[in-house]
Each structure stands twice: as C-alpha cells, then as structure tokens.
Amino acid sequence: MPGIVVGLSITSIIFCGAIFGFFYAWVCSTMWGLDQTDPRVAIEAMQAMNASVRNAVFFPAFFLTPVVLGLTAAAMRFDGRKSPAFWFAAAALVYLTSGLFLTLTVNVPMNEALAATAIPDDIETARHIWQDYSQRWQFWNQARTIASGIALAFAGLGLVRM
Template identity: 75%
Template sequence: MSRTETTLAVVSILFCGAIFGFFYAWVCSTMWGLDATDPRVAIAAMQAMNGSVRNAVFFPAFFLTPVVLAVTATVFFLRRRKVPAGWFVAAALVYLVFGLFLTMSVNVPMNEALAVIAVPDDIEAARTIWQDYSERWQFWNQVRTVASGLSLALAAIALVQGGRA
C-alpha cells in the first residue's frame, strides 16, 4: 500500500472507532447510570448532555466519518484497488444509513422533544417521562452502536485487503 492509502485507511479507522466508542459509552455506562438515578435528575442531565453534544469536538466523528470513508474508497478505486475500495464503501454506507441518518431521524427528534419538557416535581410523572424516553432511545442507540461497530470492522477488513498484494 502507498503512504497515502495507508494514511487514509488509518484515518478512516480512527473516525469509525471514535464514533463507535461514543455510541458504545452511552450503551454501557451513561444510560445505565441515568436509569439508576432519580428520573428528575436523569431528565435534566440528558437535556444538558444533548445540549452540549453539538460542538466542534463531536462534529468530525459524527458528520465526517462517511466523508473520510468515501474519500478513502475513492483513492483506492482510482488506484484500481477495487476490493478494499468496496469494503470502505460498505463501511461508509452502513454508518451513513444506520448511524448518521438514524440519529438525525430518530434520536435527535427524541432529544428535541425531551429538551422542551419541564422537569416535573412529581417523581412518578418524571419516572413515566424518563422510562418512555429511555427505553426507546436506548434501543435506537444500540442499533447505531452496532452499525458503527460494523463500519469499524468493515474499514479494518478494507485495511487488511488493501495490504494484500
């Protein structure tokens, strides 16, 4: 592999790994912690986290992962390295559909709906709001976690395939 191909492949894997790790952390710690606390605190905390995630640090991993994968695929394809190019395309499509588009069409609207809810003083009312939100949100987060993990695996396969003569 050329230096350009190697660099792009590694950067693609780093981007996939960053977004996979972000989604995975929500699965195995953040949401479990919120579910275990007072639902009024969980609602307020989730509102704060959702408000803070729109930042320059999160942006590249979330929005640019499919771009980096597509650029990498294009370079491999133009160099007549169709097998690794195909794996990078597959990684980009999986993340694009089941990571980015899923988030924008399901999780973000859920987050926006939660953002406008005033945290109720009544713990039972808060518990109902939180349980309705958390269960559905976690299901879709698990889908995007698996998808981003699959994208990472596909990019790794592409790297291995690209390293073969």
C-alpha cells in the first residue's frame, strides 16, 4: 500500500499543479495580452482558444484532478493516515466545487456565448462585446485560480503530513 499511496500523492500534486498553472497563466498573461489588442482579434483568438482547449491533454488535469485527489484520500484513510487523508479530501472538495463546478457553470457558458457571437466589423461594437466578456470572465477565472491554488496547497499539506 505505501507505493500506491506515494504514487497517488505525487499524481495528485502534479494534477493540482497542472490545473492551477493553467488557470494562473490566463490570469497573468493570456487575458492581459488579449485586452491589449484589437477587440476583434481578441474575440477571434478567444473563440479559437476555447475551441482548442477541449483535448486529451487538458482532460486529465481538468476532469480527473478531483478523482485522483479522492482516490488519494481514500488510500490514505485505508492506510490509517487520517490527517493526510483529510487534506487530500479537502483539496478534492475545493477543486470540485470551486474549480470544476465553477468552470462548468460560469466560464463555459460564457465561452459558448462568445463562440456564438459574430465578430463585428465595427471596432467600438467589438470593444463593448470584448470588455463585457473579459471583465466577467477574468473575475471568475481568478476565483477558480485561487480555488485551484488552495487545492494544491491542501494536497501539499497532505503530502507533508504523510
């Protein structure tokens, strides 16, 4: 059992770090860069990025992080390690409710609405569309970034408590 617990713990940290890093990159570079460009280009670029993110590389970090964290918590608990199990379970709960669920209920619907938006020729109309989208999307992205960072920290605490 120790080998499984260690393997799951490391996998949990990697998955949490991957999804936190993904969301964080949007916070500190991608969206700021798009905000600085022609809004028509920003809309087109965001539509393309949102369409391309649904792939086999993104899937494990986004969808399987709470699963791996939950399996790690269960393995820890089964192995009699209550304190680490608690932290991995807490990480799973935080990511599931404030990372995954938030993305599926807020960011994804916003992305789908933007995907259905025709890019206007008029720059002022495009600016209005982009600013409305970008401000709200970034707020919620920051929330899920913070949640993912907390999940990573909790998983780290679980690893330390091992």
